[in-house]
Amino acid sequence: MPSTLKDVAARAGVHxxxxxxxxxxxxxxxxxxxxxxxxxxxxxxxxxxxxxxxxALRLRRSDAIGMVIPNIASPYFSxxxxxxxxxxxxxxxxxxxxxxxxxxxxxxxAVDDLTSRGVDGLIVAPVQEEDKHIRDLVRENFPLVLVDxxxxxxxxxxxxxxxxxxxxxxxxxxxxxxxxxxxxxxxxPNLYPVVKRLEGYKKALSDLGLPFxxxxxxxxxxxxxxxxxxxxxxxSLSQKPTAFLISGTITTLGAMKAIFEKGLRIPADVSILSxxxxxxxxxxxxxxxxxxHPVEEIxxxxxxxxxxxMKSGSGEKGKKQEIVKMTLExxxxxxxxxxxx
Amino acid sequence: MPSTLKDVAARAGVHxxxxxxxxxxxxxxxxxxxxxxxxxxxxxxxxxxxxxxxxALRLRRSDAIGMVIPNIASPYFSxxxxxxxxxxxxxxxxxxxxxxxxxxxxxxxAVDDLTSRGVDGLIVAPVQEEDKHIRDLVRENFPLVLVDxxxxxxxxxxxxxxxxxxxxxxxxxxxxxxxxxxxxxxxxPNLYPVVKRLEGYKKALSDLGLPFxxxxxxxxxxxxxxxxxxxxxxxSLSQKPTAFLISGTITTLGAMKAIFEKGLRIPADVSILSxxxxxxxxxxxxxxxxxxHPVEEIxxxxxxxxxxxMKSGSGEKGKKQEIVKMTLExxxxxxxxxxxx
DNA sequence: CTGTTAGCGCCTTCAC
DNA sequence: GTGAAGGCGCTAACAG
Numbered sequence: 001m002p003s004t005l006k007d008v009a010a011r012a013g014v015h016x017x018x019x020x021x022x023x024x025x026x027x028x029x030x031x032x033x034x035x036x037x038x039x040x041x042x043x044x045x046x047x048x049x050x051x052x053x054x055x056a057l058r059l060r061r062s063d064a065i066g067m068v069i070p071n072i073a074s075p076y077f078s079x080x081x082x083x084x085x086x087x088x089x090x091x092x093x094x095x096x097x098x099x100x101x102x103x104x105x106x107x108x109x110a111v112d113d114l115t116s117r118g119v120d121g122l123i124v125a126p127v128q129e130e131d132k133h134i135r136d137l138v139r140e141n142f143p144l145v146l147v148d149x150x151x152x153x154x155x156x157x158x159x160x161x162x163x164x165x166x167x168x169x170x171x172x173x174x175x176x177x178x179x180x181x182x183x184x185x186x187x188x189p190n191l192y193p194v195v196k197r198l199e200g201y202k203k204a205l206s207d208l209g210l211p212f213x214x215x216x217x218x219x220x221x222x223x224x225x226x227x228x229x230x231x232x233x234x235x236s237l238s239q240k241p242t243a244f245l246i247s248g249t250i251t252t253l254g255a256m257k258a259i260f261e262k263g264l265r266i267p268a269d270v271s272i273l274s275x276x277x278x279x280x281x282x283x284x285x286x287x288x289x290x291x292x293h294p295v296e297e298i299x300x301x302x303x304x305x306x307x308x309x310m311k312s313g314s315g316e317k318g319k320k321q322e323i324v325k326m327t328l329e330x331x332x333x334x335x336x337x338x339x340x341x
Numbered sequence: 342m343p344s345t346l347k348d349v350a351a352r353a354g355v356h357x358x359x360x361x362x363x364x365x366x367x368x369x370x371x372x373x374x375x376x377x378x379x380x381x382x383x384x385x386x387x388x389x390x391x392x393x394x395x396x397a398l399r400l401r402r403s404d405a406i407g408m409v410i411p412n413i414a415s416p417y418f419s420x421x422x423x424x425x426x427x428x429x430x431x432x433x434x435x436x437x438x439x440x441x442x443x444x445x446x447x448x449x450x451a452v453d454d455l456t457s458r459g460v461d462g463l464i465v466a467p468v469q470e471e472d473k474h475i476r477d478l479v480r481e482n483f484p485l486v487l488v489d490x491x492x493x494x495x496x497x498x499x500x501x502x503x504x505x506x507x508x509x510x511x512x513x514x515x516x517x518x519x520x521x522x523x524x525x526x527x528x529x530p531n532l533y534p535v536v537k538r539l540e541g542y543k544k545a546l547s548d549l550g551l552p553f554x555x556x557x558x559x560x561x562x563x564x565x566x567x568x569x570x571x572x573x574x575x576x577s578l579s580q581k582p583t584a585f586l587i588s589g590t591i592t593t594l595g596a597m598k599a600i601f602e603k604g605l606r607i608p609a610d611v612s613i614l615s616x617x618x619x620x621x622x623x624x625x626x627x628x629x630x631x632x633x634h635p636v637e638e639i640x641x642x643x644x645x646x647x648x649x650x651m652k653s654g655s656g657e658k659g660k661k662q663e664i665v666k667m668t669l670e671x672x673x674x675x676x677x678x679x680x681x682x
Numbered sequence: 683c684t685g686t687t688a689g690c691g692c693c694t695t696c697a698c
Numbered sequence: 699g700t701g702a703a704g705g706c707g708c709t710a711a712c713a714g
Contacts, residue, residue, distance in 0.1 A: 002481070004707060015685050020709055030683060047477070052457040053403070054707035057394045057690050064458075072422060072438065078414040085440050089447070094454045097413065097438040099426050106430070113435045116393040117405075117458075136388070140343070224620070253624050279565070280621045283594050285628075345691055356701045361693055373699060395691035398706050 003046040011042040023050065056118045064094045065306065066114030068107060068124040071222075072099040075249070075278045076293060077125060080147060083299025084123060091307070093120070102188070102222055104129040115142065121306045125149055128190055143309035147302050149192040150321070157305040159298050159322045163193045163275075166291050166326045167200030167245060168207075170273050173328070174243045175208045178336045179271065181216065183234045183241035185227060185255055187248050189219040197247050197275065216241055220251075227254025235262050235270075242337035243271040249278055252288060260285070267335035277329050287331035297324055344387040352383035364391065397459045405435045406647065407455030409448060409465045412563075413440040416590070416619045417634060418466060421488060424640025425464060432648070434461070443529070443563055445470040456483065462647045466490055469531055484650035488643050490533040491662070498646040500639050500663045504534045504616075507632050507667045508541030508586060509548075511614045514669070515584045516549045519677045520612065523551070524575045524582035526596055528563040528589050535588050538616065542586055557582055561592075568595025576603050576611075583678035584612040590619055593629065601626075608676035618670050628672035638665055 009016040014035060022031055022039045042048070056062040065088055069077040081097055088095040096119065098110040104127045111133050114122060121143035126134060131151055137144045138156055150158035174182050184201050186194050198217070205212045218234055220226030227250065234241055235258060246252045252274040256266070264270050266286040274281075277292035301322045309318045350357040355376060363372055363380045383389070397403040406429055410418040422438055429436040437460065439451040445468045452474050455463060462484035467475060472492055478485045479497055491499035515523050525542050527535050539558070546553045559575055561567030568591065575582055576599060587593045593615040597607070605611050607627040615622075618633035642663045650659045 005709095006707080016707090017686080017709070018684060021684090024709080032683065035684080049453060049457050051398075051459070051707050052454070053394055053398045053459045054690090055709080056458075057392075057398050057692090057706090058708045058710085060690070062394070062458075072413055073416055073419040075414055078419065081413060082440055082442065086442075089450075094451075095439070097440070098436070099423055099438070101423065101427075109430075110435075112390060113393070116390050117397075117403075118392070118394045250620075253620065256624060279591075279594065280625070283597055283626055284621070284624050285626055287626075346693095347691080357691090358693075358702080359700060362700090365693080371699060376699080392691050395706090396693080398690090398708090399692045399694090401706070 002051075003048045004051070005048075007046055008039065008042045008048050011046060012038040014039065060118070062118040062120055063092060064096055064117075064119045066096050066098065066110075066119040066122045068098045068100060068110045068114070068122065068126075070100050070102040070107075070125055070127060072097065075280075076276055076295065077148070079295035080125075080299045080302070083296045084303050087300065087303040091303075100127060102127055108133045111137070121145075121310050123147060123302050123306060126151075128192065143306055145302050145305045145309070147298060151192075155319045157309060157319050157321070159301045159305065159324060161193060161293060161298075161324050161326050163196035163326075164200035164203070166275075166328075167197040168204040169200075169328065170245050170291060171201055171204035172208065174245070174271060174273060174334065175204070175210060177243075177271065177334060179243040180210060180337070181239065181241045181243070181341075182210070183216045183218065183231075183244045185218050185220075185230045185234070185244055185246045185251055187220055187222045187226065187251050193275075194247050197245075201245055222248070222250065224250050224254040224257070227251040228258050229254075231255035231258035232262070235259065235264070241270070242341050243273070243334070246272055246274040249274070249276045252276075256285065266333050269338055271334040271337070273334055281329065282331060286333050288333045289331045290329045292327045292329045294324055294326070343392075344389045345392070346389075348387055349380065349383045349389050352387060353379040355380065401459070403459040403461055404433060405437055405458075405460045407437050407439065407451075407460040407463045409439045409441060409451045409455070409463065409467075411441050411443040411448075411466055411468060413438065416621075417617055417636065418489075420636035421466075421640045421643070424637045425644050428641065428644040432644075441468060443468055449474045452478070462486075462651050464488060464643050464647060467492075469533065484647055486643050486646045486650070488639060492533075496660045498650060498660050498662070500642045500646065500665060502534060502634060502639075502665050502667050504537035504667075505541035505544070507616075507669075508538040509545040510541075510669065511586050511632060512542055512545035513549065515586070515612060515614060515675065516545070516551060518584075518612070518675060520584040521551060521678075522557065522580065522582045522584070522682075524557045524559065524572075524585045526559050526561075526568060526571045526575070526585055526587045526592055528561055528567065528592050530560040534616075538586070538588050563589070563591065565591050565595040565598070568592040569599050570595075572596035572599035573603070576600065576605070582611070583682050584614070584675070587613055587615040590615070590617045593617075597626065607674050610679055612675040612678070614675055622670070623672060627674050629674045630672045631670045633668045633670045635665055635667065 005016045005019050009019045085095045100107040107127050123145050125148045146158040218230035220230050273289050275291050277290035281288045281290050312318045346357045346360050350360045426436045441448040448468050464486050466489045487499040559571035561571050614630050616632045618631035622629045622631050653659045
């Protein structure tokens, strides 16, 4: 049994509340040096560690923040989480990270779990199949910020990226190289960033006078296999794309697999330009030209937005969306299309 | 303000304890159907969610498990975490993941935080610079299992890998291809697995009649830059290694960078064999021959060991070490040394 | 300067 | 079948 405030008090020959006061370090309430010393001694002797559960119950405040992300193994999300973790610690909070595995039920449970354990705020990258639990949080004015993904019809704080614009720029870049048939490959198509990327892709084609065809858009799930099948079928078209805009790191690996299996070269036969830069990108079989998320900035902004809400009581006015700019990392996976295309 | 048991009770016109009984679903204590229905209705109307903080305080049990890992962005650790997360959920636990960034102080704080928040058990991959906090947990018989890393002089449950043996096998393989000068590159050298790999490396050299030289061992930290410098300096030796055994994924990237910058080819000029397989390995500029950790098995065993301790009260006999076998993933980064070496 | 009191939300034992 | 009482460990308000 770990020792309690009472144990320490008994040992130091004082009342528990005195121990509490000393340990909370209330400078305005004066306490005799002798008493303090006896208490500190008792704390050390008993190896006393305050019970944060009890503290949280009493204070209705836990000094903890919950983070809910779809995939802890994704360099993108874990990068954001690590930035936030550092900021949390500096500000005296603990960060509890929950993984949802892109599963809506797990996310709902995670949010419930975290709130019912009394976290002071929540940062969520939602799965976006349902939104009731998010709406509930908003209704209760619970400090919340969404990252990467967000619901356009729910007023929450959020940090999102300029996905439409970036996709637009990527397609333009490809078109400038001479590509006329540009495919789009993605995982789960319902996610906000993916929706936006597709929007940007379509708008660019239209602005550039390139035809849009549904057959060049291939949708799947978050797995490598799914992306492999997507790319494979696009490459089996008689008039196949000469370039791909790809949404997601794992999706990119799946597409690469399909391209190489078809005996095609990157970028000589097919160009690929891929959302989500990782530290692996420069070391891949072909160093991939990617669109890079400013991970630290996302984390910083998310934490700042959350802090604001936690302080202000998160009224209506506290809800802000920050849009963050991504950058193109030029590497070796794009080039003009083959001459005979 | 979220609603409480008392609110629900008031609304249903019963006593709080009755609500508690109904919600805990104690089948042995009979409660009239009518009362139950009123209570369930009130729960729904008030959107009642039990306060897990209060529950944990009362029950001295939180149905939560803490996991403390050095780097959430590492595919290896996050893979283990995800397996454990799934098992936890199935068994009715929440998993709270804390990232230490290989920082000993953060780890100590994380362990303290988690325990003082009442988690029922802890799975830790320690930084291994200090061990007092681990010893404390053991002394208090707190359910604990170490993964990947462990302290040979502390009796804890642990899941570790056959690192020495695997390193031995890797060196043997390289020697069989004809390599006489085999370098060893690693990050933090104090970590249990690294110590063991170095042991296996040395033993293999000795058994195979190959000379061991300190100059062929290059130690650093967990960064890509450090590994780059390590490999670079080894490759600048007049009698440079023709093969490397590399400990760690990021270390491998750093080494690759140095090798390519030197204008050397893998495997024609230098072979590399690398600890820690990832999903990226097959897609790298040269598909890397790696040693693969059975991530799911590690997670499964860790959770099983923890469950055992949580049930049995984690007495002396509950402490077990499981040793898990890694496998060599043959790809294209090893070959006989160049003829003129 | 320090002790007393009350209660955060919940669950369990004991009544009836 | 259900209510009442007590307390998990802690802190804040009020005494003195």
